[in-house]
Amino acid sequence: MHLLIITELLAALRNTPYGKAPGPDEVYSEALRHISSKGLRFLLRCVNHSWTTGTIPAEWRRATIVPLLKPGKSPELLESYRPISLTSIVSKVAEKMVLKRLLWVWTPHPHQYAYRSMRTTTMQLAHLIHEVEHNRNHYFQVNLPKKGGIGNQLHYRPHRTLLVLVDFSKAFDSIDHRVLSRLLANIPGVNCRRWLRNFLCGRHAKTRVGNRNSDRRPMLRGVPQGSVLGPYLFSLYVHPLLNLLNSFADVTADMYADDLSIIVKGQSREDAIPTANMVLKKLHAWSQENGLAINPSKCEAAWFTLSTHTESDYDREGKWPLVVAGCEIPVMTMGASRTTKLLGMGLDPRLTLNVAATKQCAATSQRISQLRCIAHKEAGPSPHDLRTFVIGYGASKLRYGSELIWAVATDSAKNEMQKTYATLARIVSGVPSTVDPESALLEANMPPLHVLCLRARLSIFENTRACQMDWMRRPPPEPPPRAGFRISPLSRDELYAFVDAYTKDYGITQSSPREERFFRSSIPPWFAASAHRVTIGVELPIDHSITDEEELTREKRRVSEEALALHSHRSWILATDGGVDVPKSAGVGILLSSLNSSEIIEKASINCGARPCSYRTESRALLLALERLIIPRIQHRHKTLLVVTDSQSLLAALNKGPLSQTDWTEDQIWQRLLTLTCAGWSVHLQFCYGHCGIHANELADQYATQTIETGQYTEQGIAPLWHTDLLTCFTTQLTNKWRSTIRQDTHRYLLCGTRPSDLSGKDLITQEVLHRQELVHLARARCGESELWGRLYWAVRDCTNQCRFCNISPEQSAYMRSNNDPTAPGTDTVPPLAREEDVSPVRRRTITRRRKEKCPYCDSTLTGFSNLVSHCRSFHPEHPPPLPELKCDFCDMVFPTRRSTAQHRSRCAHNPDATRHRNSSARRRSLLPQDQPASTSTPIGPQETLHHLLLECPGTLAVRQQLGIEQDLRTEKFSQWQLLHSRKLLSLLDHLFGTQMAMYS
Incomplete structure (x- = not known):
């Protein structure tokens, strides 16, 4: 078998994660990722020597076992510890290279769902x-x-x-090496078989607890724990x-x-x-x-x-x-x-997964308690960082298997999951639990749970369809000759009919051709030896301090021309571009003789479908251009090629190398590039900024625009549908439908509609960073849940929902006159002593008006019916206890219970001492004027909402003009959306309500 090459080594190093504990040799992965080119060549020689001779270094076959206590287990029991095996990082790099060769000649069993691409637990x-x-x-x-007892009856049973x-x-530790060696004999390749057999032999391990190490013991059975090859073996x-x-x-x-x-x-x-x-x-x-x-x-x-x-x-x-x-x-x-x-x-026995949904909600609730500790309303991370943490730590627990739960669980289980998910969304923005779930999701910029579940369900069906599993290909069973037959809730026909209803407007159906899914690279590892003849220029640094648009465009053109000038000597210039104008798209490529040539040698274009992303059109354009414009000229005597594209993301993906690709199109692009390099070609792919005057890129862009307008493509048919584009289209349609059904009577909808909030954590007017406390108050203001006004204020203060600035109560007008407010209605004066005297705690206490009850058996008078009953049982046990009076003393109305009677009596219109609804202003320590009648709960004007205060209320117009908000909104200096995410809104609320908002002005 061929020697291992530098491309395989680079791919193995690129796939080695940071932050892993080193093995016995104390070599960290960070050190290997930053090794010099000379060190890489030396490391490759060492690995190749081991590969060709079958000799495994002793350090590669040693392991250090560290026991970790399992959660919730007793530390006194040996079985409570999980052994973690630490092996050499250098050995893991070599194992990754060998694994690539092994998977090229051997495929795991189709019923093994672990360690395989696109196969998961779900x-x-x-x-x-x-x-x-x-x-x-x-x-x-x-x-x-x-049932009658005569004869039999035919029944159908499932x-x-x-x-x-x-x-x-201990399955992994019980593997018999002799049996495994017999199985390895069926693996093609002498070097691979010999290396894997020797990798299992002569292994030793020691245990480390704290700073103490045990003696090294031989490992005579099992596959190496903590190694890369162990699970595959x-x-x-x-x-x-x-x-x-x-x-x-x-x-x-x-x-x-x-x-x-x-x-x-x-x-x-x-x-x-x-x-x-x-x-x-x-x-x-x-x-x-x-x-x-x-x-x-x-x-x-x-x-x-x-x-x-x-x-x-x-x-x-x-x-x-x-x-x-x-x-x-x-x-x-x-x-x-x-x-x-x-x-x-x-x-559960019915397999409804209701039990799984309940347990996941309970487990997520524990994590919610932990998340609340770091998401306090006065301090905490930015909304974007907190959202990332909430999704990764909280929502991931709730969403495990949700694509299956959503298919078979009952509505009650789904509703419980949605409530838990809404609680996670409220943590992100800091809004209280009284905020409706839709507003909480929009404030947290999180998609609804049912959209995520249906998207994951479609994804798993597409994966099983790509894997060509037998259980997905078989047709549904024939229904019996009776009513009540139901198809499986996981039926692919039912699912695709549901999906087609959302995607048919874009010409996407279940029969639309799909792009091939990526299982493994189509490039043999040893075939990538000429990959060094392909160079890629991804980065073009510019001066980010430039703010002028024209000057920034000139800067982009300058750096792009300088990068392209270094490769202007190449014989062929290939410019590619992709364009999307829904529902039309195109991926195009043009072949030029030089960078400044206006004569196009040949063109190629393809229809990329109705809803592709720009990345997919760019990658399709490059693949088409290589196939149609360059590969036919592979035997030409001029073999230098420059590819010009404005897709930096595509070049960044290709820059990972031919053996590190995870998508079919990029893998096919590398296959074409390696075909050219094996024929002696030298290829350079260069990124340039788009729409800045680069001649080759502008020609490709013009051709793409022309192709989209005319609909004339050089390739017949439509490019196969990309899996990500299908999921994106389906998710977008589901989200749009959800937004169209959102309640329109909420505070947030009146202000922001269905637009998700900005999570940058900045003032959108001044671009200054906002503190956590400011962000929470802004989110609560947008949702109408504030301690100073709105629904939460009404509930806490037990006051009316009237706007205090449009419906000034008598108490408020008196209070305004006490502060010499010239806008206060009325001319009556308020006694100074009544304004300045503080109310004692006794006077501030709410007066208790309990009914006086007279004993029917003696002359005693007691306060409250319960005291009357106790008195009768104690002093008149020979008489039955009295019955409650259910008739109002003032209007003769009869009620079913004593409680309802008392509630009516305290507010009866004929009762001169009836308790009136409290006023709509905040509680104050100063005495209210006694010459004014108390306010009532009768609504006489608009509600006190932020939408009303900000846009409609004439009582707040003077404050809005004083702060310049009214004029700036009229002149479009900033938009209402920017105002809702700025300190100007906090300043407005401070001027209107004062107290707690003063710190933000």
Whole structure:
């Protein structure tokens, strides 16, 4: 096999993450990422020597084991610790290079969902749900006696599903090296087989606790923990096991790493459990032959059925036990106290995933309590940083498996998840819990939960479609001849019909051709040896202090021309560009003889669809230009090429190298580039700023614009749909529909509509950084939830919802006159003593007006009916207790309860001492004038909202003019949107309400 090359080494180093603990050699990944070119060549020689001779350095085969205590476990028990193996970083780099070669000649089992591209835990759970629902939709006939007792009647019953979860004890540490060596014999390539065998032999490990180290011990069994190749070697080891288990009829076996799940289809437990016992017997025999041990105490089983009333074999006494390795496995059935857990998700017998949704909401609530500690309304990170942390730490816990939960769970479980998600959104902006969920999501700039769930559901179906899994290709079962048949909630036909309703306007349907998904590189690792002949210029630094638009354009043109002038000697100039004008798009390429030539040698263009992103049109344009304009000239005697593009993101993706690509189009571009370099070509890809006067780029841009307008393309048909574009189009349509259904009577909608808030944390007028406390008050102001005004103020102060500036109460007018306010209505004066005297605590206390009750058996008078009852029971036990008076003393109205009677009596219009609704102003320590009547709760004007105060209220017009807000809005010096994210709004509120807002003025 070929030698390892520098391109493979660079790709391995690029995929080595920072911040990892070093192995016994104390070499950090950061040191390797910054190694010089000379050091890289030396490291490559060392790895190639090991690759060709099969000799593994001793340091690469040593490990340091650090035990970490598991959460919630007792530190006194040995099994409470999780061993973490630290191996050499240099060894991991070499393993990554060998792994590329291994995966080129060997593919893991299709039923192994771990360590594979586009396969996740949720995909395995989706497979389980699909199998259960498919079995439920597959009916069998049964003859049962009629209810009348004469004759039999034909019934249709759904098939049931038995799930068995098998746990292996220390699976990775129990691998037999001899068995694994026999399996490695089937791997092509002498160097690869020999290197992997020697990698397993002669390994040693020591344990480190604190500063103490144990003696080094040999590792005679198992795959190396903490290594790169270990999980793949284990996958190779259990490959025959998955072949064995999936060979039985009505049995499907899946694995995620070492977690084995067996799905058995049956008409009843009498049918399914014997089949499962036969499979488990074969599994136990295979495990003994290959050195793996099953742990029966951790094995579980679940019986999925819709109802127990249709089961003729309801097993109450263990008639059909499930046995493995001589031990019985408990089977979770309908009504069981505990549920089975697969890959972190609880499974109930009906498989509605309601239990999983409830547990995830509870787990997220714990994280919400932690997030609130760092998101105080007076101090904390910026909204953007906090949003990132909330999504990564809180929402990720809630959204695990949400694409499956949203498909099968009940509405109550979904509503609980949406409430928890809205709480996370409120943490970002700091708004109180009284803010409606839609406003909270818009303030946090977070998409609604149902959009994320449906997007993830479509993504997992597209992934299974690309993986060409058998369970996705089979058609749905035929319905029985009866009513009530239901298709599986995970049916792909139902999902794509739902998606087509949103994307058909853009010509996207379930039959639209999809772009191939990326599973592994189409470039053999050894084929990338000539990648050094491809150079890429990505960065063009400019002076960012320039603010003038024309001067900035000249600066961009200058640096672009200087970069292109270095490669003006090249024989061929290829300029590419992509354009999007929904619903039209184009990716184009033109071939020139020189940078300043206006004569186009040849053109190429392709229709990129109705909703592509600009990045996709640029990448499609480059791929098309290489295929149609350059590859046909591969044998030309002039073999120097300059590619000019204004897509910096595309060149940044290509700059990762041919073996580090994660997308099919970029991989195909590199394949064309390597085809050219193998033929002796030298290629340079150069970024230039767009729309700044670069001749080649302007020609390509003009051709793209012309192509979009005329619709004339050199290529027939439409480019295949990119997976990301499909998800983006679907998400955009769902979000737009959600925004069109948002309540329009909220405070935030009146001010901002459906536009999400700005999370930059800056004053949009002055571009100054706002403090956390200022940001929280602005968010609450936009939502109408403030302690000084609005709905929250009305609730706390128990006052009316009238605007205090449009509907001045008598108390307010008197208070304004007491401060010599010339705008105060009325001319009556207020006694100075009444204004200046402080109210004592006794006088400030609310007067209690309890009804005086007279004892019917003596002359005593008591306060309150409860005291009357106690008096009668104590002093007149021979008499029955009195009955409550349910009739009003003033209007003779009768009420059902004593409480409702008392509430009416205290506010009865005929009661001279009735309690009136308190005024709409804030509580004050000064006495209110006694000569004015109390205000009532009768609404006489507009509500006190920020929209009214800012745009409509004539009482605040003078303050708005004083602060210059009215004039600046009229002259469009700043917009209303900028005002809502600025200190000017805080200053306005300070002038209107004062007190707590004064610190922000």
